[in-house]
Amino acid sequence: YSLIPDEEKQFTHLKIGQLLLQNTSELQQEERIFEIVSQLNRGILLIIQPTERQQLAQLNLNAGRKAKEATAYSAAIHYFYSGMQLLTINSWEIAYELTRSLYEEAAEAAFLNNEFEQMESLIQVVIEQTTTLLDRVKVYEVQLQAYQVRNQSFKALATGRELLAQLGVTLPESVTPPDIQQYVVNTLSTLAARSIEGLVDLPLMDDTKALVALRIMASIAPAIHQTAPYLFPIIACEEVNLSLKYGNAPLSAPGYADFGIVLNICNQIESGYEFGQLALMLVDRFKAKSVQSMTIFKVGALNQCNKQHIRTSISLLQESHTFGLETGDFFHVLASMIFKLFYVYLSGTEVLEILLADIKAYESNFAKNQRLLNWSNIVSQTIKNLTEYSDYPDSLIGEDCQEEELLSALLQEKDELTLHIFFLSKLTLSYLFENFPVAVENGNQGEQYLNGGAGMLSVTVFYYYDSLSRLAVYPTAEPSQQEQLLLKVGENQEKLQFRAKSAPMNFQHKFDLVEAERHRVLGEKIAAIELYDRAITLARENEYIQEEALSNELAAKFYLDWGKKNRPSLYARSLLLLRPLGR
Structure with a gap:
C-alpha cells in the first residue's frame, strides 16, 4: 500500500x-x-x-x-x-x-x-x-428525550402539549379528582365485555395520526409524571383509548402500563396489575426493542409490587436497564437503575455498605440528570448516616447532602418526587435515631408530597414509619393530641391494610408491627404480643431483614417496659440483625 x-x-x-x-x-x-x-x-x-x-x-x-x-x-x-x-x-x-x-x-x-x-x-x-408534523415526529421524539435527560421536563411538557394539540389531543391545564375519576370510568366503559388479557389480540393499529399521537405521549409521559402528575391519569387514559379505538401498536404497551399505574393509584389493584401484565405480554408479542426498556420500567417501578414480592420488581428494573443499554434508551437506563437501587434499599435485600458502593458506581451517570443525582445523593447520605458515625444522624448533612440548600432547590423546582424521597429519608432517620417529635414533623411535611411518589413502594413505607413515629410520641402527648395521633395512625393503617390484602408478602408485616405498637400504647398487651410475633415471623419469611430487626427491637422494648426481663433472646436477635443498619 x-x-x-x-x-x-x-x-x-x-x-x-x-x-x-x-x-x-x-x-x-x-x-x-x-x-x-x-x-x-x-x-x-x-x-x-x-x-x-x-x-x-x-x-x-x-x-x-x-x-x-x-x-x-x-x-x-x-x-x-x-x-x-x-x-x-x-x-x-x-x-x-x-x-x-x-x-x-x-x-x-x-x-x-x-x-x-x-x-x-x-x-x-x-x-x-x-412541511408536515408526521415528517417531523422522529426529530421531535429525539428532542423530547433530550429535554428529559437534561432535566428540562417543563420544556418537554410544553412541546408535547403543543404537538398533541395539532393531533387533536388536548391536555387540560388543570384537573380535579372528579375529572380523573370520570376519565378512568369512561376508559373502562369502552372495554365493554372484553377481558383485559384479551386486549392483546386487538387488530394492528394502522391509523397514522393515532400512531404519531402514541409516540408523542410515550415520549412526554416521564416529564408529566415528574412535573405535572395531575396530567398523568389523563394521558394514560388517552393512550388506552387510542388502542381500544384503532388497535394495538408496539407503543400501546407503555400506554397499558401507564393505565395500570393509574388504576393502582385509584385503588383498583387487580385491574391495575392485569393492565401491567398486558403491557408485558404485548412487548413479547411485538418483539419491539424500542419500547422494551420503557414498558418494563413502568411495570417494575410502579405496578408489580402491588401483587408480587418486591424482588420481582427489582428483577424487572434490571431487565429494563439492560434493554435500555442495548437500544440507547438512556432515560430509562438511568431511571431503572435509580429505582432498582432505591427498592433494594427499602427492602433490605443487600448489605447497606455494598449498596452504597453500587450507588457510588453509578453516580457519574446520574450526574447527567440533576433530579436523579439529587435522589442518589439523598439515599447515599441516608445510608451513611445509618452505617457511619455522624454528629447529625437524623439530618441529611454530610459529604453527599446539605439538606437546607437541597430543600430550597427542590421547593423552587417544585420537584414533588424528590421531595417525597427527601422527607421519607428524614422521617426514617429521625425515627430510627429516636428523635420522635422531629419524625412526626417530618411526616407532616412529607405528607404534602406523597403524590410525587404515586404508585411507588416508598409511599407505603412512608405510612409505616409515619405511624410508628406517632405511636412513639403517644405516651408523652397531651390527651387531645393522643386522639389526633391515633386518628392519623388509623388512616395510615387503612391504606396499609388495603395494600396488604393484595401483596401480603410486602405489606402485611408492616401493618402488623404498627398494630402491635398501637395495642402497646393502649395497654392491650395480649393483642400486642401476638402481633409482634406475627410481624417478626412474616418479615423473616419474606426476607425483609431490616423490618424483622425493627420488629424484634420494638418487641424487646415492649417486654422490658412491661418488666418481663426473661426474654433476652428477642433483644439479642434484634441487635444482631440491626448491625447492617449501623445502629
Missing part, C-alpha cells in the same frame, strides 16, 4: 469498494456494509455521477444505522455526515426521504452521543425543510 502514489490511493480504494459492492449479494451487503462503505468513502471525491453519489449516501445511511444499533455512536455520526456530504443542494426536493432519514438519524446519534448542540442544529434543519 505504501508503494502506491498518494494521488492513486483514492482511485484504488474506490475501485476496491466498487468491486466489493458488485460482487456482494444484497443479503451479504448488510454483513459487509462497513467494509464496503469504508472503501467507497475514501474515494468519495472521485464520485461525480449524481446516481452514484445518491447510492453511496444510501449505503452510508445503512452503515450508520448498523453502527447506531451497535451503540457505536461516533462511528454512526461519521457515516451519516458522509452521506449528507454526498447530497446535492436540492436533495430535499429530489431525494426527500433519503435526505430526511440522514438528518433524523444523525440527530438521534448526536443525542445518544451527548452532542446536544449538534443535535439541535440537525433537528432545526428537519423542522425547516419539512
